[in-house]
Amino acid sequence: MRSDAQTPDDPQASNLVPPEESFGDILTQYEQAHSQKPDKRESGLEGTVVAVTADSVFIDIGYKIEGIVPLAEFVNAGETVKRGDKLPVSIKGRGPEGYYELSRIKVERPKDWSALEKAFADKVAIAGTVTAVVKGGLSVDVGVRAFMPASRSGAKDAAEMEKLIGQEIRCRVIKLDVADEDVVVDRRAVLEEEERSTKEKRYSEVAEGETVHGTVRSLTDFGAFVDIGGVDGLLHVADISWARVNKPADVLNVGDAVEAKVLKVDAARKRISLGMKQLQPHPWDLASGKYQVGERVTGSVTRVADFGAFVELEKGIEGLIHLSEMSWSKKARRAADVVKAGEQVEVVILGVNQADRRISLGLKQALGDPWADAAQKYPVGSVVEGPVAKMEKFGVFVQIAEGVDGMIHVGDISAEKRINHPQEVLKSGQIVKAQVLEIDAEKRRIRLGMKQLVPTSLDEFIAEHKEGDVVTGRMTDVSSGRAKVELGDGIHATCRLNADAPRPAEQRQDSKVDLSSLTSMLEAKWKGGEGGGEAKTERPRAGQVRSFRIVKLDAVAKKIELDLG
Numbered sequence: 268m269r270s271d272a273q274t275p276d277d278p279q280a281s282n283l284v285p286p287e288e289s290f291g292d293i294l295t296q297y298e299q300a301h302s303q304k305p306d307k308r309e310s311g312l313e314g315t316v317v318a319v320t321a322d323s324v325f326i327d328i329g330y331k332i333e334g335i336v337p338l339a340e341f342v343n344a345g346e347t348v349k350r351g352d353k354l355p356v357s358i359k360g361r362g363p364e365g366y367y368e369l370s371r372i373k374v375e376r377p378k379d380w381s382a383l384e385k386a387f388a389d390k391v392a393i394a395g396t397v398t399a400v401v402k403g404g405l406s407v408d409v410g411v412r413a414f415m416p417a418s419r420s421g422a423k424d425a426a427e428m429e430k431l432i433g434q435e436i437r438c439r440v441i442k443l444d445v446a447d448e449d450v451v452v453d454r455r456a457v458l459e460e461e462e463r464s465t466k467e468k469r470y471s472e473v474a475e476g477e478t479v480h481g482t483v484r485s486l487t488d489f490g491a492f493v494d495i496g497g498v499d500g501l502l503h504v505a506d507i508s509w510a511r512v513n514k515p516a517d518v519l520n521v522g523d524a525v526e527a528k529v530l531k532v533d534a535a536r537k538r539i540s541l542g543m544k545q546l547q548p549h550p551w552d553l554a555s556g557k558y559q560v561g562e563r564v565t566g567s568v569t570r571v572a573d574f575g576a577f578v579e580l581e582k583g584i585e586g587l588i589h590l591s592e593m594s595w596s597k598k599a600r601r602a603a604d605v606v607k608a609g610e611q612v613e614v615v616i617l618g619v620n621q622a623d624r625r626i627s628l629g630l631k632q633a634l635g636d637p638w639a640d641a642a643q644k645y646p647v648g649s650v651v652e653g654p655v656a657k658m659e660k661f662g663v664f665v666q667i668a669e670g671v672d673g674m675i676h677v678g679d680i681s682a683e684k685r686i687n688h689p690q691e692v693l694k695s696g697q698i699v700k701a702q703v704l705e706i707d708a709e710k711r712r713i714r715l716g717m718k719q720l721v722p723t724s725l726d727e728f729i730a731e732h733k734e735g736d737v738v739t740g741r742m743t744d745v746s747s748g749r750a751k752v753e754l755g756d757g758i759h760a761t762c763r764l765n766a767d768a769p770r771p772a773e774q775r776q777d778s779k780v781d782l783s784s785l786t787s788m789l790e791a792k793w794k795g796g797e798g799g800g801e802a803k804t805e806r807p808r809a810g811q812v813r814s815f816r817i818v819k820l821d822a823v824a825k826k827i828e829l830d831l832g
Contacts, residue, residue, distance in 0.1 A: 288583055314369070316352040324348055326356060326369060334358065334367035342496065350371035357394075359435050368392075370435045371436035376378045377410040377803070380445055387440040392457050395438050397431040400788055405431060409439065413450035421455040437461075465497040470534040473498070478546065483523045491515045493525060502527060506542035509550050510567050533728055539552055550583035555621040558584075563633060568610045576602045578612060588614060593630045595637055595670020605630070637670040642708045643673075648823035650720065652700045655693055663689045665699060665715060675701055682723070719825075724757045729822050737832050745809050752815060760827035764807050785814030807831070 314326035314334060324341065326334045334356060338632045339346045348354075356369040377383045377393055386393045395409035404416040405428060415438065422428040435639070437458075442451035473479070473495070481495035490503040502525070504515050512518055527541040558564070558580070566578035566586070575589040593605045606612060615632035619625075645651060645667065653673075657664040662676040677686050686692060693699065701715035732738070740752040740760065805811065814832035821827075 294527040312356050312358065313385070314354055314356050316348060316350050316354065319348060319350060326354060326783060327365075328356065328358070328367065328369070330367065331359065332333050332365055332367060334369035335362065336369050336371060340371060351783065357435070360433075377437050379410065381427065383410065383440060383443060384445070385449065387443040390439060392437045393437050393452075394435060395452060396435050399432060400425075401430055406489045407436070407452055409440075409450065409452060411436070411448065413440075413452045414453045415436075419455045421458045456743060462497075466537070469496060469498045470532065470539070473529055473532050473539060475532055477529050478526060479525055479529060479541070480524065483519050483521050483525060486515045486519060486521060491519050493527065495527075495539070495541075498537075498539065500527070500529070500539035500541040500675060502543060506530065506540075506544055509544045509547060511579060511585070526587060544583075550581060551621070551624050554584055554624075555619055558616050558619050558626060560616055562616045564615060564616060564739060565611060566628075567611050568606050568608050568612060571602045571606060571608055573601050573603075574607050578614060580626070584626070586614070586616070586628040588612075588628045588630050591629070592617065592632070595634070596666070597633050631670070637707050638711050641671060641713070642706055644668075645703050645706060645713060647703050647706060649703050650700060651715065655695050655697045656697055658689050658693070660688055660800075663693055665701060667713065673701065673703070673715040674713070675715045675717055677701075679704070679714075679718055682718035682721050722754060725759075725825055725827075726822070729820050729825070729827065730756050731818055732818050732820065733771060734820055735798075737814055738817060738829075739812065739814055740829070741812045742807060742809055745807050750807055754815075754827070758827075760829050762814075762829040762831065763818075765790055765831065 312328050314328040316324055317327050318325040319338065322338050324336045324338055326336060328334045334588045336354075336356070338348075345382075354371065356371055357370045359370050362368050377386055383393075393409055395407040395413065397405050397415075398408050398412075399406045401414070407415050407418055408412045417428060419441075420428055420431065422431060436452045436454050438452040439457055440450060441453045441456075442449065444450075479495045479500070481493040481500065482496045483491050484499060485492045488504075490501050491507070492499045493502050502515070504512055505813055507515060507518060525543060526546060528541050528545040529539060530542045530545065531538075531540040533539075564580055566580045569577050569579045571577075575587050575593075577585050578587050579586055588602070588606070590599065590602050593599055593602060599605050612630060613633045614628040614630050616626060617629045617632070618627040620627075648744075651665075651667045651673065653668075655663050656666040656672055660677070660796065662674055662680075664672045664674050667673050676690075677689055680686055680689060680692060699717060700720060701717045702719040703713060704716045704719065705714040706712070706759060738754055739756040741761070742750045742758075743753050744751040745764070748764050750764055752760045752762050754760055805813075815829040816832045817827065818830045819826070819828035
């Protein structure tokens with residue numbers, strides 16, 4: 268006999284579980300009592316946004332479990348969403364985590380053939396669900412079975428078509444035959460219209476000067492196209508960085524997330540210009556205080572033109588070395604003859620123009636001015652050597668050193684014969700020796716002579732005598748307390764006269780004396796100082812032969828100064 272029956276007096280009798288019911292049965296009854304079983308494809312619902320995460324939007328649709336919509340749907344449409352927003356949605360199914368998968372498609376699915384006919388006539392979009400991949404396209408449930416050609420699916424390949432299975436889509440009826448129950452739909456046309464609508468809306472929303480975030484979609488040699496939420500903006504290569512960028516691929520990759528400033532919006536032409544460097548401080552803002560005239564700096568040659576070379580001192584700061592500032596020598600005709608792109612060079616800052624953002628640089632100044640010590644290196648009388656660098660009718664220019672040229676006048680080339688043009692005895696590039704006759708470092712001029720290096724009778728006379736020697740000569744001209752004296756063939760000197768020098772009239776009268784044979788007589792007597800003693804007491808006059816004492820010999824200037832012996 269069973270003894271588990273309870274009497275009415277048992278206070279817990281009403282809370283006992285009947286032995287024939289399991290706990291699982293009771294739980295099932297509870298769920299059925301506290302939840303609603305929505306239709307798998309229920310539409311026409313309005314939900315409330317309860318949370319927004321990094322990738323999903325959670326929506327309360329009045330059921331025990333919330334629904335979920337990918338955040339990307341709002342971003343791609345250029346929309347923003349926040350907690351508390353009311354949204355029309357429809358249920359597509361349940362996800363692996365238990366949440367209802369929601370669709371934001373705002374169009375309804377036709378309920379009968381008349382609804383399909385009206386949608387076809389009005390050319391409006393309808394909702395449908397892709398059910399399978401079939402030959403030539405897809406099968407779509409739009410209340411009845413419809414066919415969608417692969418070319419009108421909007422999918423790029425077979426793999427994308429497979430992903431559409433089970434998805435709710437928007438499409439348009441492009442063929443309807445009620446008798447044959449033949450329905451053809453087009454999704455691609457709807458997508459293109461939505462894309463155009465999104466772009467037009469986005470073009471009206473983007474404002475010049477605002478900062479946007481986007482993704483690099485493609486790269487070209489002239490710039491990068493950046494998707495900034497449904498529309499593309501062009502990031503020109505010149506606006507990527509303040510530093511010089513040769514091509515966008517050097518600093519960007521497809522898929523990179525970038526931040527840029529909207530520089531210009533042309534809604535009519537559907538063009539948006541972007542700039543990344545505009546979000547960074549300009550290097551020139553500090554350039555005037557950083558670079559001083561006369562300062563030595565090092566940089567890299569970025570590009571070379573015929574007129575000069577551009578040197579990057581730092582990112583965004585370039586200076587120009589003009590061709591005239593590249594070498595002290597005048598040989599360089601092109602900048603490429605002196606520097607190459609990519610070469611590191613040391614330069615001197617010649618000028619800074621903050622307003623025009625220009626810096627003038629000098630390469631030759633960093634090497635030192637060869638004329639700075641030219642007077643000490645090439646004194647008058649010194650002998651130099653170098654190639655003939657340039658030839659003119661009046662003379663030739665000889666390169667003494669890098670950046671230092673001297674000029675030999677045509678009359679100073681040869682002492683043996685008269686030369687009409689230097690090319691009669693010289694040619695370009697020929698190495699010649701010459702004597703420095705004159706130097707003006709301030710004007711950067713040196714006068715040279717070649718014939719001065721050929722020994723003359725004057726050179727021999729100076730070499731064989733010394734100051735104090737007594738020599739014999741003939742006075743050829745007497746005037747103003749000085750006399751010109753001939754000591755031999757081609758040997759002339761000057762003599763200082765005493766206060767009792769003859770008057771000019773006496774000089775002209777005495778100059779008529781015939782002295783044609785004096786030269787040969789002097790050649791025999793000049794070394795011994797003989798003869799002319801009888802004229803010591805006479806007043807100096809032209810043609811007079813007498814003895815003189817050498818008071819100065821200047822071999823460099825080739826001068827002899829005398830005094831009456």
